[in-house]
Each structure stands twice: as C-alpha cells, then as structure tokens.
Amino acid sequence: MSITLNDLILVGTKLAEGFNVTLQIFALTLLFALPLGLIISFGSMSKIAIIKYPIKLFIWIIRGTPLMLQLLVVYYGPSILFGVKGLSNFPAVIITFVINYACYFSEIYRGGIESVPKGQYEAGQVLGLKKSQTFFRIVLLQVVKHIVPPMSNEIITLVKDTSLARTIMLYEVIWAGQKFITSRGWLWPLFATAVFYLLFCGILTLLFGYIEKKLDYFN
Amino acid sequence: MSNKILEVKNLSKHFGKTKVLMDINFSMEEGQVVSVIGSSGSGKTTLLRCINMLEVANGGKIYLDGNLFIDADSGMKYTQKELREKQLSLGLVFQDFNLFPQYSVLENVTLAPRLLAKERPDYKERKKEILHEIEENAKEILASVGLSEKLNNYPCQLSGGQKQRVSIARALALKPRVLFFDEPTSALDPELTGEILKVIRQLAAEHITMIIVTHEIDFAYSVSDKVIFMDKGVIAEEGTPDEVLKNPKNPRTQAFLQKLS
Ligand SMILES: Nc1ncnc2c1ncn2[C@@H]1O[C@H](COP(=O)(O)OP(=O)(O)OP(=O)(O)O)[C@@H](O)[C@H]1O
Ligand SMILES: [Mg+2]
Numbered sequence: 001m002s003i004t005l006n007d008l009i010l011v012g013t014k015l016a017e018g019f020n021v022t023l024q025i026f027a028l029t030l031l032f033a034l035p036l037g038l039i040i041s042f043g044s045m046s047k048i049a050i051i052k053y054p055i056k057l058f059i060w061i062i063r064g065t066p067l068m069l070q071l072l073v074v075y076y077g078p079s080i081l082f083g084v085k086g087l088s089n090f091p092a093v094i095i096t097f098v099i100n101y102a103c104y105f106s107e108i109y110r111g112g113i114e115s116v117p118k119g120q121y122e123a124g125q126v127l128g129l130k131k132s133q134t135f136f137r138i139v140l141l142q143v144v145k146h147i148v149p150p151m152s153n154e155i156i157t158l159v160k161d162t163s164l165a166r167t168i169m170l171y172e173v174i175w176a177g178q179k180f181i182t183s184r185g186w187l188w189p190l191f192a193t194a195v196f197y198l199l200f201c202g203i204l205t206l207l208f209g210y211i212e213k214k215l216d217y218f219n
Numbered sequence: 220m221s222n223k224i225l226e227v228k229n230l231s232k233h234f235g236k237t238k239v240l241m242d243i244n245f246s247m248e249e250g251q252v253v254s255v256i257g258s259s260g261s262g263k264t265t266l267l268r269c270i271n272m273l274e275v276a277n278g279g280k281i282y283l284d285g286n287l288f289i290d291a292d293s294g295m296k297y298t299q300k301e302l303r304e305k306q307l308s309l310g311l312v313f314q315d316f317n318l319f320p321q322y323s324v325l326e327n328v329t330l331a332p333r334l335l336a337k338e339r340p341d342y343k344e345r346k347k348e349i350l351h352e353i354e355e356n357a358k359e360i361l362a363s364v365g366l367s368e369k370l371n372n373y374p375c376q377l378s379g380g381q382k383q384r385v386s387i388a389r390a391l392a393l394k395p396r397v398l399f400f401d402e403p404t405s406a407l408d409p410e411l412t413g414e415i416l417k418v419i420r421q422l423a424a425e426h427i428t429m430i431i432v433t434h435e436i437d438f439a440y441s442v443s444d445k446v447i448f449m450d451k452g453v454i455a456e457e458g459t460p461d462e463v464l465k466n467p468k469n470p471r472t473q474a475f476l477q478k479l480s
Binding site: 131138 | 271273299303304306307309310311313315317318319320321330331334335373374375389390393
C-alpha cells in the first residue's frame with residue numbers, strides 16, 4: 001500500500017477539520033471550567049453546611065461516574081426523561097465537559113488554597129494588609145505554584161477526553177480519522193490522529209514546564 | 220494619665236468550654252521590655268494573639284497610650300478598617316517566621332509599607348520619593364539586623380536565624396508602638412538562638428517597647444524590666460527579673476524554674 005501526496009493532503013485537511021472541533025471543545029471547556037471550578041471550590045470549603053455538603057455530594061457524583069455516561073445523560077436525558085427537545089450535540093458536549101472539569105479543577109484549587117499555611121494570612125493581617133491584598137499579594141502566587149503540576153495533568157487529560165465527544169456524534173478528530181475506514185478502507189488516518197494529540201500535548205507540556213520553572217525560585 | 224503605653228485589664232478568653240485566659244491584668248511603660256514565661260499550654264500565645272487581635276477576647280479591656288484599644292466587654296465587633304488600623308500600631312514576630320516565600324528579603328520588609336503608602340493623600344504626586352524612602356528605611360533596618368548582604372535573597376535561601384531576623388525587620392518597618400515576640404527562638408537550632416537574642420537586646424537598648432514570650436530564662440533575666448509568669452491561664456506571679464526569676468514567691472513559679480534548670 002502506498003500513500004500518495006494527494007491522499008495525505010485529503011486526510012490532513014479532514015483531520016484538521018476534526019481537530020478544529022477538538023480544539024474548540026478544549027478551549028471552551030477551559031474558559032468556563034477554570035472560573036467555575038474556583039467558585040465550586042469556595043463552595044466546598046464553605047463554613048455553611050447547606051452549601052458545603054450538597055456541593056461535596058455533587059463533586060463526588062461527577063468524579064465518581066464516567067464522563068461518557070454524563071455525556072449520554074445530558075444529551076439523551078431531557079428527551080427520554082421529560083419528553084422535551086434536548087440540546088444539540090455541541091452544546092451538550094461543552095456543558096458536560098465544563099461541569100465535569102470544573103469539579104476536578106475545584107478539588108485542585110481546594111488543595112492549593114489549603115496548602116497555604118494559616119500563618120501567611122496572619123502575617124498579612126498583623127502587617128495591616130487588607131484581606132484582598134493578602135489574597136492577591138501573598139496567597140495567590142503560592143496557590144498557583146502549588147496547582148500547576150496537577151492542573152497540567154488534568155488539562156492534558158482534557159485534550160484526550162475531548163475524543164469522547166464522538167459518543168454523541170460530534171465530529172471531532174478521531175471520528176474524522178475513523179471515517180476513512182468505511183469510506184476508503186484506510187486504517188492509517190485513524191492512527192495519524194495521534195500526531196495531532198501528541199503535538200498538542202507536547203506544546204502544553206512545554207508550556208507548563210516553563211511555568212513551573214518560572215515559579216521554581218521559591219518554595 | 221500615666222505614661223503607660225499598654226494596659227491590659229481583666230482580659231479573658233475561652234475556646235468553647237476551655238478557659239485559656241482568666242482575668243489577665245498587667246501594664247507596661249514606654250521603652251520597657253516585658254518577658255512572659257510559663258509552661259506549655261499556660262496561655263502565653265493566646266495572650267499575644269488576643270492583644271494583636273488574631274483572636275477575639277471574650278472579656279476585658281486593653282488600653283494603648285491611655286486610649287481604649289480593645290473593648291472585649293462591650294462585645295462589639297470592629298470593622299475591617301478599624302481592625303487594620305489597630306493592628307498597624309502593634310507588631311508581632313511569629314515563632315515560625317511566616318515570611319512570604321515569593322518575595323525577596325527586601326520585598327518582605329517593604330511590602331506592607333508600600334501598600335500602606337498607597338493610602339496617603341500625597342501618594343500620587345510623591346510616589347517616587349515615598350517608595351524611595353520606604354526602601355531606604357527597609358535597607359537601614361535590615362542593615363541593623365545584619366542582613367545587608369541578603370537583600371535580594373529569597374527566604375528559602377536563608378538560615379532559620381536569618382529568616383527570623385527578616386521577620387523582625389519586617390515588623391519594625393511599620394514602627395509599631397509595641398513589638399511582640401512569640402518564642403522567637405523556639406524554631407531555631409540552639410546555635411542560632413544567639414543571633415536573635417542579640418538583635419532583641421539591641422532593640423531593647425534602643426528602647427523599643429517589647430513583650431517577649433520566651434523559654435530562655437537567662438535571656439529574660441538580663442533583658443527584661445518585668446517578668447510575667449503564667450500558669451493555667453492566669454498571671455501567677457509578676458515583678459522584676461530578680462523577684463520572679465531569682466526569688467520567686469509562688470510555689471508554682473518555683474516548680475517551673477526548678478524544672479528548667
Ligand atoms: N484555636 C484554639 N482552639 C482551641 N483551643 C486552643 C486554641 N488555641 C489554643 N488553645 C488551647 O489554649 C491553651 C493555651 O494555649 P497557648 O497556645 O496560648 O499556650 P502557650 O502558653 O503558648 O503554650 P506553648 O508554650 O506550648 O506555646 C491550650 O490548652 C491550647 O490547647
Ligand atoms: Mg505558645
């Protein structure tokens with residue numbers, strides 16, 4: 001079997017189209033899940049029990065069930081359970097991913113925030129800093145330093161999790177590759193999708209490595 | 220009024236059902252050094268934390284320079300702003316330093332003064348000058364604690380003794396009326412305690428008003444104008460170093476000192 005340049009261009013274009021969707025899922029999930037996760041983490045650390053425990057229960061459910069199942073529930077649930085017209089597949093994917101990743105991120109944030117010793121807040125306080133100054137000038141960078149490694153793990157997992165979107169028929173890069181099996185009997189485009197993942201994860205790894213290094217000067 | 224700089228009256232504090240401070244009364248004059256000694260759990264840290272408003276006292280009054288500073292009897296809560304203003308007039312050096320790891324030695328000392336300066340009415344026009352003053356002042360203080368060579372180092376690059384000296388400099392930069400130390404040498408290797416005690420002695424010679432919780436009895440004896448012995452949440456004995464440390468009247472003071480020697 002030989003692969004012509006034309007084949008390569010055709011497959012490359014189709015995969016790039018699919019990967020474009022993959023990137024959209026990735027970017028939108030981060031855009032919404034990063035701030036939402038922070039809000040959820042504050043909720044899970046709340047001193048008010050009726051806020052804290054429902055949120056903890058929710059995090060447990062989301063982290064304790066497969067993302068694939070969550071996708072199916074969000075996509076098919078409304079029409080099957082309530083007989084209403086559900087979401088179309090792209091919004092369903094984004095909503096599910098945002099909720100799922102926000103829960104994971106919230107646990108990372110919580111770990112980061114709880115890792116800052118109480119003494120740091122107290123030192124800020126006795127030095128007459130406002131609460132906001134203590135948070136932004138003292139606590140925040142320490143939290144960031146603490147969460148970069150687990151965040152980088154989670155974000156790289158997200159890159160690969162985007163492929164689950166095909167469960168509810170969203171045309172992303174794996175599907176783009178898989179289509180060539182039926183249409184042309186080619187298997188190699190499916191494996192070529194790995195190149196996209198590898199490149200993208202490679203860039204992210206370098207980026208996070210750089211940030212980690214930048215924050216290496218203190219501990 | 221008298222020339223009392225700090226006066227604590229009937230201060231009490233409990234955590235849940237545990238009474239930690241009961242009816243604490245003492246006062247000190249400007250430029251004096253008071254040492255607080257006592258066994259573990261006797262309430263020394265809690266006393267410092269109540270005066271510095273890291274804990275809310277449950278009863279009593281504290282006066283600073285003759286003015287009502289904390290009124291724990293009225294049960295009223297202070298606003299964030301009031302709390303900050305009050306905390307700024309006192310300084311606290313922690314046992315475990317609590318330096319800000321992401322800032323250099325110099326930045327640790329200048330951070331609070333710089334943020335405070337932003338609230339000055341003339342900050343906008345004189346910004347450069349003000350920041351320069353703050354930095355010069357910080358360098359001077361750091362020089363006085365022997366850290367001129369370390370201005371641009373980060374806390375993780377310092378020894379425990381150096382860290383504690385930075386934290387003393389950081390507190391001094393805000394020119395507190397009274398400076399409190401909570402066992403400033405307890406987290407240090409024995410060979411490093413000397414350098415901290417030397418710095419505190421030097422501050423005493425400059426007539427900085429200080430309250431020091433310490434287990435270093437010889438040091439307390441030589442540096443203090445007054446020694447307070449705490450036991451189970453009360454002041455069991457107080458007086459000059461000679462009275463409390465050499466000729467203690469209270470059997471509990473005697474037993475405590477016996478155990479240490
Ligand atoms: N936040 C808190 N909650 C409950 N109990 C507390 C709290 N802080 C202190 N205590 C209790 O108050 C008592 C006095 O504690 P404190 O830390 O003031 O003692 P200390 O004299 O400083 O002791 P040490 O020499 O060990 O530092 C102890 O019994 C302690 O367990
Ligand atoms: Mg203590």
